[in-house]
Amino acid sequence: MPLTxxxxxxxxxxxxxxxxxxxxxxxxxxxxxxxxxxxxxxxVDAETSAISVDGRELSYSRFTYLMLNKPSGVISATxxxxxxxxxxxxxxxxxxxxLFPVGRLDKDTAGLLIxxxxxxxxxxxxxxxxxxxKTYYVEAKGHFSSDIAIHFNEGIVIDGGYKCKSAFLDxxxxxxxxxxxxxxxxxxxxxxxxxxxKAEGGEVTFLKRIAFGEIKLDESLAEGEIRLLTDDxxxxxxxxxxxx
Numbered sequence: 001m002p003l004t005x006x007x008x009x010x011x012x013x014x015x016x017x018x019x020x021x022x023x024x025x026x027x028x029x030x031x032x033x034x035x036x037x038x039x040x041x042x043x044v045d046a047e048t049s050a051i052s053v054d055g056r057e058l059s060y061s062r063f064t065y066l067m068l069n070k071p072s073g074v075i076s077a078t079x080x081x082x083x084x085x086x087x088x089x090x091x092x093x094x095x096x097x098x099l100f101p102v103g104r105l106d107k108d109t110a111g112l113l114i115x116x117x118x119x120x121x122x123x124x125x126x127x128x129x130x131x132x133x134k135t136y137y138v139e140a141k142g143h144f145s146s147d148i149a150i151h152f153n154e155g156i157v158i159d160g161g162y163k164c165k166s167a168f169l170d171x172x173x174x175x176x177x178x179x180x181x182x183x184x185x186x187x188x189x190x191x192x193x194x195x196x197x198k199a200e201g202g203e204v205t206f207l208k209r210i211a212f213g214e215i216k217l218d219e220s221l222a223e224g225e226i227r228l229l230t231d232d233x234x235x236x237x238x239x240x241x242x243x244x
Contacts, residue, residue, distance in 0.1 A: 006032065006051075007040030013060065014093025015053060029054050063118040064097055064228075065237060066090075067215070070113040071223040076104035086113060089224050102126065102212075106191065111136070111209035112217040115226070124241050125213070131165075131186040132240070135211035136193060141178040142202025148179070151200060158195040167196070178202070182210070213240070 010021040010030070022040045024030055030037060031052045032044055044051065046060040070076070070086060077085045078100050086101050094115075102114040102122045116122065125132050145151070152169040165187050173180040179202070183193060194204045210217045214236045218227060229237070 003043035004046055005040065006030070006037065006042045006044050009044060009046055009051070009060070010053070010058075012097075013058060014064075014095075014097040015058075016092075016096060024053060063116060063121070064094065064099060065118065065121075065234065066094060066099065066115040066226045067218060067221065067229055067233075068101075068113045068115055068226045069217060069221040069223050070105055070110055070209075072108050072110045074224075075107050076101045076113060083107075086115065090115070090226070094226070103188065105209060106194075106207070109136075109207045109209065110223060111207075112212050112215070113209070114212060114215070114229075118237075121237055121241055124243065125237075126188075128187065130240065130243065132213045133184050133186050133211070134188070134209060134213075135182055135184040137180075137206075137208045137210050138183050138193060138197070138204060139178065139180045139206040140197045140202040140204045142197070142200070143176065144174065144179050144200055144202055146174065148174075148200055152183070152196070156196040156199050158189070158192070158199050162189065164189070164192065164196060178205075184211075 007018055007021050007025060010024065011018050015021050016024065025040045026038050028036050028038060032042065033050050051058045068086060068089065075083050075085045078087045079085060087095065087099060090099065098117050099115040102116060103126050105111065105113055124130060149169040149171060152167045155163045155166055157163045168184040170182040171179065172182065185192065193207060197204050215233050221227060
C-alpha cells in the first residue's frame with residue numbers, strides 16, 4: 001500500500017478533523033511503531049505500521065460498513081436544514097468518517113439501513129441491473145383479496161400505469177380490515193410499497209425493512225443503534241462488488 005501522511009490517515013480513521021489530529025500529533029499523543037512523532041506529514045504504511053493514540057492501538061480499514069436500525073422520523077440523508085438525518089445518530093469515530101446511507105428509507109419507514117464510505121459498494125448494490133432483494137415487514141389497513149399474494153407475484157400496476165416487477169408477499173395475518181406480511185421487492189420506486197398497497201385498495205400503516213439481500217436486520221439492535229457488519233456480511237458485500 002502507498003505511504004500516507006499520518007495526519008490524513010488519522011482523519012480518515014475518524015480520529016478527528018485534519019486540524020484536530022494535527023493537534024493530537026503535535027501534543028505527542030500519537031505513536032508510530034512504538035515511537036512518538038510530532039510530524040503530521042510523517043509517512044506511514046496503514047497496513048503494516050503500528051499506530052496508537054493515547055496508548056490505544058488503531059486498526060486500519062479502508063472502508064467502514066455499519067448496520068443501523070433506523071428509527072421512524074429520521075431522514076436517510078447526510079444533512080438537512082431542518083430535520084434529523086441518519087448521520088446525526090452517529091458518534092465518534094464514525095461521525096467523522098464521512099459515512100452515508102446506501103439507498104434510502106422513507107422518513108416514516110424504520111429498519112435496516114447500511115452506512116458506509118464505500119461508493120463502489122453503494123453503486124453496485126443500488127444498480128437496477130443488480131436486482132438486490134429487499135424485504136420488509138408491512139402492516140396495512142383495508143379489505144384485501146385472499147389472492148393478494150398472487151397479485152403481487154404477477155406485478156402490481158401502481159398509479160401512473162407502471163407495472164412493478166414480480167414481488168413475493170408472505171402473508172402473516174389477513175383479517176377483514178387489514179394485513180400483516182413480509183414483502184420482498186427487487187426495485188425501489190418512490191414510495192413503491194405504499195403505492196402497491198394503495199393499488200390493492202389499502203393503506204400502509206407500518207413499514208420496516210428487515211433484510212437487504214443476504215444481510216438481515218440484527219433484532220438485538222434497538223432503534224437508532226448501530227454495529228459493524230460481521231465477516232459474513234462483509235463477504236456478501238464483496239461478492240456484490242465483484243459482480244459489477
